[in-house]
Amino acid sequence: MALRAGREFLAIPGPTTMPDEVLRAMHRPSLDIYSDTMVQLTDGLLRDLSRLFRTKGQSYIYIANGHGAWEAVLSNTLSRGDKILALESGRFAVGWGEAAAAMGIDVEVLKGDLRRAVRPSEVEARLRQDTDRKIKMILVVQVDTASGVVNDIAAIGQAIKAADHDALYVVDTVASLGCMPFEMDDWGIDIAMSGSQKGLMTPPGLAFVAANDRARRVHQTAGLRTPYWDWTLREGSEHYRKYSGTAPVHLLYALRQALDMLFEETLDNSFLRHRLLAQAVRRTVETWAQGGVIEFNISDPSERSDTVTTIRMNNGHDPAALQNYCKNKCGVVLGTGIGALSGKAFRIAHMGHINAPMVLGTLGVVEMGLDALGIPHGAGALEAAIKLLSDNVRP
Numbered sequence: 001m002a003l004r005a006g007r008e009f010l011a012i013p014g015p016t017t018m019p020d021e022v023l024r025a026m027h028r029p030s031l032d033i034y035s036d037t038m039v040q041l042t043d044g045l046l047r048d049l050s051r052l053f054r055t056k057g058q059s060y061i062y063i064a065n066g067h068g069a070w071e072a073v074l075s076n077t078l079s080r081g082d083k084i085l086a087l088e089s090g091r092f093a094v095g096w097g098e099a100a101a102a103m104g105i106d107v108e109v110l111k112g113d114l115r116r117a118v119r120p121s122e123v124e125a126r127l128r129q130d131t132d133r134k135i136k137m138i139l140v141v142q143v144d145t146a147s148g149v150v151n152d153i154a155a156i157g158q159a160i161k162a163a164d165h166d167a168l169y170v171v172d173t174v175a176s177l178g179c180m181p182f183e184m185d186d187w188g189i190d191i192a193m194s195g196s197q198k199g200l201m202t203p204p205g206l207a208f209v210a211a212n213d214r215a216r217r218v219h220q221t222a223g224l225r226t227p228y229w230d231w232t233l234r235e236g237s238e239h240y241r242k243y244s245g246t247a248p249v250h251l252l253y254a255l256r257q258a259l260d261m262l263f264e265e266t267l268d269n270s271f272l273r274h275r276l277l278a279q280a281v282r283r284t285v286e287t288w289a290q291g292g293v294i295e296f297n298i299s300d301p302s303e304r305s306d307t308v309t310t311i312r313m314n315n316g317h318d319p320a321a322l323q324n325y326c327k328n329k330c331g332v333v334l335g336t337g338i339g340a341l342s343g344k345a346f347r348i349a350h351m352g353h354i355n356a357p358m359v360l361g362t363l364g365v366v367e368m369g370l371d372a373l374g375i376p377h378g379a380g381a382l383e384a385a386i387k388l389l390s391d392n393v394r395p
Helices: 020-025 036-053 066-077 092-102 120-129 153-162 213-219 239-243 249-265 267-291 319-330 356-372 381-392
Strands: 009-011 058-063 083-087 106-110 135-141 168-172 191-195 206-211 294-296 308-313 332-336 345-349
Touching (some): 036 239, 036 249, 058 066, 092 106, 092 135, 120 135, 206 249, 267 308, 308 319, 319 345, 356 381
């Protein structure tokens, strides 16, 4: 017996569920890529991406995923042999550093912990030791989707400033942009990057980079510049150069619709919606944890992100059994544990096109799986989540 008839629901941290309006926006004939309509579409998207990043800097669109945006950042600002510092708080800043190492960059990882955020004081201390100013760039993620942590990007920026260090400050916002506050200029960030398939509710395949004037000056002497990623070439007067060739027309229409929906909702409401739904998930997990098997991966409640929750399973219980039950019996796809958490955890995403019935339905299916598989968990979890939301969402 299975209850999975109907549309499968993705509770994974990307690609996330896409609104029907975004899907419909792509259902159209191809556009003349040399037309004024194409130019206006591009100009509007670039302007609104800078608005999302909260920067007066220049934004760029790539036909790529987040890994492509990583390479775009590195190749546009660094030379072979340059030294960078990757701030560990899970899997992805370290993965970005691994990509840099493959490009001939000298990478140092500031060791962190899979269960906590980056400590700004540790960043400041390391930068103060760099008296020769060998470190040219600092990499960090706002939200690490493997660990479920959120880093205090503003505080890290203050630590860099306190150390009086001139390294470029670079942030990955793939799992946070549009879902959580991000202030590129006010927080002292030189470069930010993101992707289309998470909070921006668009199919995978678009990557975004925003760079301020300081980063663009450093770009002028970068030795790793290549034709496809190069910012200067993409700033040419000929429109096709903004994509280094043919524009991804239908993905751009999807992005236009997604951004229009986000701005119509308002960013402030999006941030509040994500925060409340995340709190509902966390309240549920807190209750489940009373059974002694389930626990948060991130120890400090203030460091748990509003877009994905990583949940450990202990005492010999296999998260794969729960994931298989939820998918095969109920049509809900949970995220797997990745990296060091493989086989030890599962993840519930709550980002992008997400609302109360989606989140409460996902939590209900997980609890159904816990019951069916005989996995110990505290009672009353869903009631606690509903109470939290009803207390905060008033008529």
